[in-house]
Structure formats: structure tokens, C-alpha cells
Amino acid sequence: MSENLPGIQETRELLKKKKVVIAGVGETEQGKIPNKSSFHFLSEASKLAIEDAGIGKEDVDGLVTAFSLVEHTFMHCTTFADYFGMNPRFFSSVAVGGATAVWMVAEAAMAIASGQAEVVLCVRGDNTLSGISSSGMLALIREMCHAEFEFPYGLTTPGGYALAAQRYLHDWNNRPEHLAAVAVTMRKHAADKENAMNKDPLSIEDVLESRVIAEPLRKYDCSIISDGGAAFIVTTEDKAKELGITNDLAYLWGMGQGYSHQYLTTLENLDQIYNAVERSGNKAFGTAGIEPKDVDIAFLYDCFTITVLLELEGLGFVPKGEGGAFALEGRMEIGKDLPVNTHGGLLSQAHLGAMHHVVEATLQLRGDAGNRQVEDPEVAVVHGNGGIVSAHSTVVLGNQPIN
Amino acid sequence: MSEEKKEYNKPLPEFRPETKPFWEAAKQHKLVIPRSKDTGEFFFYPRALSPGADMSEDIEWVESEGKGKVWTFSIHHMGPSKAYKGEPPYVVALIEMDEGVKIMSNVVDVDPHDVSIGMDVQVVFDDVTDDVTLPKFKPAN
Numbered sequence: 001m002s003e004n005l006p007g008i009q010e011t012r013e014l015l016k017k018k019k020v021v022i023a024g025v026g027e028t029e030q031g032k033i034p035n036k037s038s039f040h041f042l043s044e045a046s047k048l049a050i051e052d053a054g055i056g057k058e059d060v061d062g063l064v065t066a067f068s069l070v071e072h073t074f075m076h077c078t079t080f081a082d083y084f085g086m087n088p089r090f091f092s093s094v095a096v097g098g099a100t101a102v103w104m105v106a107e108a109a110m111a112i113a114s115g116q117a118e119v120v121l122c123v124r125g126d127n128t129l130s131g132i133s134s135s136g137m138l139a140l141i142r143e144m145c146h147a148e149f150e151f152p153y154g155l156t157t158p159g160g161y162a163l164a165a166q167r168y169l170h171d172w173n174n175r176p177e178h179l180a181a182v183a184v185t186m187r188k189h190a191a192d193k194e195n196a197m198n199k200d201p202l203s204i205e206d207v208l209e210s211r212v213i214a215e216p217l218r219k220y221d222c223s224i225i226s227d228g229g230a231a232f233i234v235t236t237e238d239k240a241k242e243l244g245i246t247n248d249l250a251y252l253w254g255m256g257q258g259y260s261h262q263y264l265t266t267l268e269n270l271d272q273i274y275n276a277v278e279r280s281g282n283k284a285f286g287t288a289g290i291e292p293k294d295v296d297i298a299f300l301y302d303c304f305t306i307t308v309l310l311e312l313e314g315l316g317f318v319p320k321g322e323g324g325a326f327a328l329e330g331r332m333e334i335g336k337d338l339p340v341n342t343h344g345g346l347l348s349q350a351h352l353g354a355m356h357h358v359v360e361a362t363l364q365l366r367g368d369a370g371n372r373q374v375e376d377p378e379v380a381v382v383h384g385n386g387g388i389v390s391a392h393s394t395v396v397l398g399n400q401p402i403n
Numbered sequence: 404m405s406e407e408k409k410e411y412n413k414p415l416p417e418f419r420p421e422t423k424p425f426w427e428a429a430k431q432h433k434l435v436i437p438r439s440k441d442t443g444e445f446f447f448y449p450r451a452l453s454p455g456a457d458m459s460e461d462i463e464w465v466e467s468e469g470k471g472k473v474w475t476f477s478i479h480h481m482g483p484s485k486a487y488k489g490e491p492p493y494v495v496a497l498i499e500m501d502e503g504v505k506i507m508s509n510v511v512d513v514d515p516h517d518v519s520i521g522m523d524v525q526v527v528f529d530d531v532t533d534d535v536t537l538p539k540f541k542p543a544n
Binding site for chain 2: 141142146147148149150151152153154155156158159162163164165166167170211212213214215216217263264265266267268
């Protein structure tokens, strides 16, 4: 089915020919770090990724950045190029909300496949926690919702997701504990991630008794806010060899996007969201030549607990409406059916879009995930969503070249 | 809805040329929904061109009876800014109108916990400032 989607074979041929890889990753300290600016984190994360790859800054000829929620700049990528002191021959700022980090991988791959660059630094960093007040975060919805027809009604960011969650619980006859189970699994995973903000054990009851933010979402259904940076280096297998990179490589097998709506006002039904997730996933799976059942580990965008359920189902890992039961039965835990967000995700590790999801997928495929290492994973999927589950991006990564 | 004009610090819509008729009608306590004259399809929010395949610039504003059902809702226990102090809990909802479009609004004049998906609602008008009237919804009957 997926193989027939437009463009699948073209993308597949390019990835087979070029063998695009993630060859290095970097992750700064995450948490409340008030003495560092957004550009400080960007630079520090870049340096760590370059060092992890064992290359020099001069070897990097492409740059993909995103945006800052604190320091708004008109041209984010070149502003950072100037700050960091580099002169890339390819540069781009990707800005699709929570779908950004995943699409940075694809943006870099497309630049490499078309000859615009050979070694692309993808980086995000921000002092979101120290630079924006919590009330500022609640109002961040203004950047995503309709300023004229939604914002005047007092919608908050959690509230936007709560609207989706309420309908989800209604349509599938689920209960808040189905959502809570997602937060519990993420917390369990964060316990083994050295660089995680929230490691204290969390029970379903803890989630259900936490402060109500926007019904049906409570405090622990919402992701954390953090300061920090993360980066990864995208290149090709050949170039990695030429540069003497000794890391095990994470190979890019597939990529895809799916769009549903920007404003909840124009959302027709939940199926519209599922279809967008599915299109994104099918394109990535189709390019990779795999099916959901072939995936060993999944990294799903978890800005709120509800998104994980919608993505699990939309990507075809479980039938529609069964994500909550899957979570409640602990089947997303390491060692179970499908380990999800082995680093603790946005709900417990740190929030930098899906940057850490990409980094962790790479570490897991390399076998470098320490105590939380999944046994010999061969295929990982990373899915990001931006807006209120409106814009989706998916990549499939493997520990061997795509075949 | 209230007689005295209190200071209103919450966000207000900034009208665009193509949305102005909506807000002007609201001020007169009328809910109007745009429709493409070419296809007869309603759409919401208002745009200069129909978002359908017709891309029509020929838009008409049709007065609605203001009836719909709650498609989803969230009881907000925290507002987006200090201006909402004392306001929560309040209900933000997506209303599926009889015309088929959805409108985001508040469900008012009801205990938030009595709101449910599928509930029949009817538009009411809240004159929040001298210039702006926000269409809101209350349970029908």
C-alpha cells in the first residue's frame, strides 16, 4: 500500500544511493539553567555533536536550525552561523513546531541528496524555562491558534490539546487513566536517563490527583519546560568513512510528512488527525520498505499524553482506540511490545521539541543508551507533531544501510 | 451581557478587512457565516477567498440561527494570562453549527461540569467592549 504513495520510490532510490546517516549527536545539560542564552545552548550542543562525530567544525558545510521561543530572529540559521563562526554552503531554518526536529533530518538529507551539502549540522537550543514565564508558556498558544477566532476565548496551550483529548476519550470510551499511563511510562524511562529533569517515580494515582490544568488534562499530562540544547550531524556513509568517523551510524531509511489542519476550528473530526499521522508514517514506512510491525523502538511526540495515543494509533502500531489500553498495560515500556521514548520524552526528560527523540533513537541504534538500552534494536521510528496535532513528520532510522 | 462596562484586559480580535463583516454583525447581535456563492459551501473562519477548490472571491454572509452542538470542550482551570484571574473554571468549546462549520467559543450560563459532548447550544452575544461583541453559546432551551 505505502509503496504506491507518490514519491516513495524516488525517495527510496535516493536514500539507497546516498546512504544518509546520523553520525554524531550532542546534548547539553537539561534543566533550569538560568545563566545561559539560547545561542549559548545552540553553540554548546553543536560543539558536542561535532566532537561526538570526531570531526572539525571546518568539516561541516551545511546548517539546519529551527527557531527560538525566547530570542526571536528573522533569519535564525544565519544568525547562528554568525554567532558560532561558520560559513555553511547550505543553510535553512525549519519551523514546523513540534514536527521540526524530525524534519531537520529530512531537510539535511534532501540537501545532501541534491548536492547542496555533505555534512549538515542540525541544532536546536533554547532557554525556554528561564526565558519565558509559565504564564508565557500558557499563552504560547497564541502562536498556534487563530488570533482572531480562537484566542479571544481564553484557549491555552494545554487547553488546545485538551479539546482533542476530550473528544478522544468520548469517541473511544476511554478514561483519564488511559492518558495518565503514558506519563507513568515516560517517567519510568526517565529514571535511567542521566540527563533527565523528572526522575521521581510517578503512579497513575499521582497523575490523576495532580492539579487540573484544562480538563481532562492534569499537570502530569503536560510536558515539562526546560533549558538546554541538542544537535546531530547528518552526512553520508561514504563521507563519514572519509572523515574517519568511528561511531556506529544510524541510517536514514524513510521520511514523510502529513498535514491535517492549523486551527482546531477547521478540524472536521479525529479521523482527520489520524489520517495526517498515517500519511506521514506511510510515506516514511513506504520509503523504508517496512511495516509498523518491523519497528523495534518508537519515539513519539509527547508534548501532552494524548498525542502519544493518537500517534501510536495513527502510525498503525495499535488499532484505533486501543492506544490507551496499550499504555495502561505497560506495553510501551523497555522490554515490552514497543518501547516508546526510552529517554523519558518531553513529559519527563526535557522539552526541546523532538531533538532528544532523534538523539535517543541514534544512541539506541548505536547501542550507546546505557542502562536503558533496548536489546539490539535494528529499526527506530521518530515522529514529531506541530501545532495542535496538526503538522506531522516521521523518519525511520536503521542500524544498517537501507536495503 | 452585563450593564456596566468593566475594564476588559483579555485579548480582543483584531479585525482584518475580510473578517470585519463578522464582527460588525456580532455587534448587532447577529451571527453570520461566510459562504461561497459559487458552491454554496459554508466555511469558517472567514477568509477573503473560499478555501474550497473553487477559490471563489464571491463570498456572501448568511445569518445563522445560531444553533449547534458541543463537538468537544475543555474546562479551563488556568487562563492564558493574568487578565483571566478569577475567571476559571470556564469552558472553551468547539461548536458544530447546524451549517456544518465549527466555531470555537465559550459555553456560558451553565455549570461547566454540566457541559457535555453533543449538548445543544444556542448563540448569545457578549458585548465585551464598546467595539467588540464576542459570540458565545449557552445550553439551548
